[in-house]
Amino acid sequence: MTPESPTLSRRGLFRLAAGAGGLALLAGLTGCAPRSTAPIASGAVDLSFWTHDDAYVKFFTEAVPLAEKASPFAYDIHVTKAGAADIVTKLIAQAVAGTGTPDVVGLEIGAFSRTLRGNIAPELLVDLSDAVAPFGDDLIAARRAPFSKDGKLYALDSDTPMTVYYHRADEFERLGLPGTFETWDDFLAAGEKLAAAEGVSLGAIAxxxxxxxxxxxxxxxxxxxxxxxxxSGRATIDTPEAVETLTMLSAGVQSGAIATVSDMYGPGMQSGLKSGKILGVNMPSWYSTYGIQPSAPEQAGAWRIAPLPRFASGGGRxxxxxxxxxxxxxxxxxxxxGVQLITxxxxxxxxxxxxYKAMGYLPTLRSVYESQELIALEDEFFGGQRLFEVYRDxxxxxxxxxxxxxxxxxxxxxxxxxxxxxxxxxxxAEALADAAHDFRGQARG
Incomplete structure (x- = not known):
């Protein structure tokens, strides 16, 4: 499975790298140049592993015995940890230098987009399409798309980060609110009344x-x-669906149904959660671990999740x-x-x-959503709710x-x-039309 020799010159890669965000050499992120260029087919292997998150370090370290059982390799993993943006910058810089690239790298979705410029992804990363082919449609197509280019898959996603509506069940009960809003129109109507009467918001955006x-x-x-x-990577923001989405959010912000915060993790959001001024939020599945629980641990047992309200004219939940x-x-x-460690x-x-049990990351294999072990799990922070039942639905x-x-x-x-x-x-409509116009001008430049 060792790929063919590269076809892009270092000068060409340097030019592409500069367009992908610069080549600043970042302290604290170093790789080990290989001692030999001969492919290792089996046996002991020193594997350089870059990531931005300690949770991934723990996962892969603990999964080494499984990888060794499923492959002919004996792994000695050398971990380097740095910021998500720093990793892709250093990856490209080391590739230009011709030394010090990792064997396996974790690329946060936003950082991965920088590898889509020119031929950076196909020149640096293994096409995993053949490796995942045996899984067929069981590997959820929606999570292949963010890490693909021209029909080829360059990274395996760690999660299926679906968004759900987190909400304070205790406050909803006190205020006579339903646990699930059928539509965003219902949500906005209830939120406007509550903002005026109680000074609280049912949602928040950054x-x-x-x-x-x-x-x-x-x-x-x-x-x-x-x-x-x-x-194909073409911008699609000036559409009726985008206008409908922004219309809903703008109406919520202006009525007070949706609060505005500087970001979804900072003091403003934390204060809103702790004070009960923000009673709900639409965020991905990982927000429980990285947002709500760290911000308001004292509210354990009070929170629940639900599918999102629908847009009246279409879309999912x-x-x-x-x-x-x-x-x-x-x-x-x-x-x-490296390929065999990942797969x-x-x-x-x-x-x-x-x-999922250890990190809260949702499976990327559709068949795992039928796991009775996961379906039966009860989360005490969410009042014993079986969260996986919602995700399965x-x-x-x-x-x-x-x-x-x-x-x-x-x-x-x-x-x-x-x-x-x-x-x-x-x-x-005007905002999105202006954004599309400005984007085309800057992207063309």
Whole structure:
């Protein structure tokens, strides 16, 4: 499975790398150059592993025995940890230098978009299409899309990060609210009344950081059945679905049904959760671990999750947000060992069950959603609710996320126009038309 020799010159890669975000050499992230260029086919292998998250370090370290049982390799993993954006910058820089690239790398979904410029992804990363072919449709197509280019899969996603409606069940009961809103129109009507009478909001969106501002719009847009880009990476923000999505969010912000915070993890959000001023939020499945529980641990038992309210004119009951894909580097002595480490651990059904139980990351194999062990799990923070029952109910509505090399430009351009609509300075249709125009100009440049 060792890939063919590269065809892109180092000068060409340097040019592409500069367009993908610069080549600053970042302290604290070092790799080990291979001692030999001969492929390692079996036996002991020293494998350089880069990631931004301690949870992945723990998962892969503990999964080594499984990988060794399923492959001819004996792994000695050397971990380097750095920020998600730093990893892809250093990856490209080391590739240009011709040394020090990792054997396996975890690429956060936003960082992965930078590898889509030119031929960076196909030149640096192994095409995993053949490796995953035996899994067929069981490997959820929606989670292949974010890490693919030209029909080839370059990384395996760690999660199926569906969005759900987190809400305070105790406050909902006190206020006479239903546990599930049928439509966003119902949500907005109830939220407007509560904002006026109680000074509380039923939702929240980010409005300061460009990436966060776009993400909280994007998760709703995906639910509506649309996206920022199509399969070819072309921008698709000036559409009726996008206008409907922004119209809903703008109405919620202006009525007080939806609160605005600087970001979904900072002091404003934490204060809103702790004080009971923010009673719900539409965020991905991992937000329980990284957002709500750290912000308001004293509210254990009070929270629940539910499918999202529907848009009246279409879409599903869930969106998507986030994800990290694990990739193997091409033309390394340990390339085949890296591929087998990723596939043998990430596509093992028992490991997918373990990963959800330990990390809260939802399976990427559709068959695992029938696991009675996961369905029966009760979460005490959520009052003993069986969360996996909700995820199982909506998994077939999980939307695909399509990426573009110009995602950073989209974040910068679109975020400002979203804010104009939220403030009522322009209509949602005008905001998105202006954003599409500005994006095309900057992307072309």
């Amino acid at each position: 409005t300061s950081d460009p990436g966060g501002t776009v993400q909280t719009f994007h998760v709703h847009l995906l639910q509506r059945g649309a996206d920022l880009f199509d399969e 869930t969106g998507a947000g986030g994800g990290t894909g694990f990739a193997a580097l091409r033309n390394k002595p340990a390339t085949e060992a 043998s651990t990430y596509l093992d059904k028992e490991q997918q069950v373990s990963r 909506i998994i077939d509505e999980a939307p695909a996320v399509h990426q573009s090399e110009n995602k950073p430009i989209m974040d910068t351009v679109l975020s400002g126009h979203l804010l104009r609509a939220y403030r009522g300075q322009v209509s949602p």
